Amino acid sequence: MIQKQTPVHHDIHHLIEERWSPRAFADKPLTEDDMHLLLEAGRWAASSNNLQPWRIVWGLRGTETYDRIFGCLKEFNQNWNKESAQALWLTAYKTDMKDGEQENFHALHDVGLFMGNVSVQAQSMGIALHQMAGIDFKKAKEEFQFPENYHFATAVSFGYYGGDLDSIPEDLHEAEKKSMRERIPQSEFAFNGNFQK
Numbered sequence: 001m002i003q004k005q006t007p008v009h010h011d012i013h014h015l016i017e018e019r020w021s022p023r024a025f026a027d028k029p030l031t032e033d034d035m036h037l038l039l040e041a042g043r044w045a046a047s048s049n050n051l052q053p054w055r056i057v058w059g060l061r062g063t064e065t066y067d068r069i070f071g072c073l074k075e076f077n078q079n080w081n082k083e084s085a086q087a088l089w090l091t092a093y094k095t096d097m098k099d100g101e102q103e104n105f106h107a108l109h110d111v112g113l114f115m116g117n118v119s120v121q122a123q124s125m126g127i128a129l130h131q132m133a134g135i136d137f138k139k140a141k142e143e144f145q146f147p148e149n150y151h152f153a154t155a156v157s158f159g160y161y162g163g164d165l166d167s168i169p170e171d172l173h174e175a176e177k178k179s180m181r182e183r184i185p186q187s188e189f190a191f192n193g194n195f196q197k
């Protein structure tokens with residue numbers, strides 16, 4: 001099993017520290033119950049005005065919905081998901097509020113909170129996920145018949161940790177095996193005062 005090193009500067013919860021985004025998932029199916037459990041974790045996320053603007057399309061490997069979601073991925077993402085992902089989601093959000101009179105500027109933020117909950121819940125179950133911006137947004141909207149006032153945000157693939165490297169293209173093996181995870185230091189993004197370069 002690939003082990004990642006996360007050089008934390010402060011002691012954080014192990015579920016956050018140990019999460020990472022594999023492309024090679026274990027060859028172990030996920031179930032409808034798993035999906036509903038993960039969706040339930042997302043359901044209890046906070047959202048602006050409790051508007052819950054998130055919408056999720058989900059499909060398990062071997063089903064028609066999975067294939068339809070797969071068809072909305074950009075080629076790069078299709079290549080590594082093809083033999084690896086055990087479930088696929090599309091995340092979308094309602095862009096307006098107040099009966100369409102006002103834009104909901106925080107809807108994308110709230111989808112992020114939803115996925116944050118899902119990530120932690122999944123980690124507690126030994127399930128990994130990999131979020132993807134590389135999707136055909138227009139196709140997804142048409143394919144799943146979403147109204148005009150919805151936008152798609154991401155696709156997400158799911159599966160248990162511990163996948164076989166052979167299930168993903170060879171040019172991605174190095175990235176998958178790279179042990180050291182990297183982040184910019186807090187001093188670059190957190191200001192106890194004015195913005196700093």
Ligand SMILES: Cc1cc2nc3c(=O)[nH]c(=O)nc-3n(C[C@H](O)[C@H](O)[C@H](O)COP(=O)(O)O)c2cc1C
Pocket residue numbers: 019020021022077130131132133134135154181
């Ligand atoms: C919104 C979002 C979009 C992403 N898009 C892609 C993508 O299209 N393809 C891909 O292989 N990885 C994608 N990633 C994965 C990131 O590259 C990955 O999360 C990042 O390198 C940090 O690695 P970690 O999640 O293992 O800590 C995306 C992640 C997020 C959160």
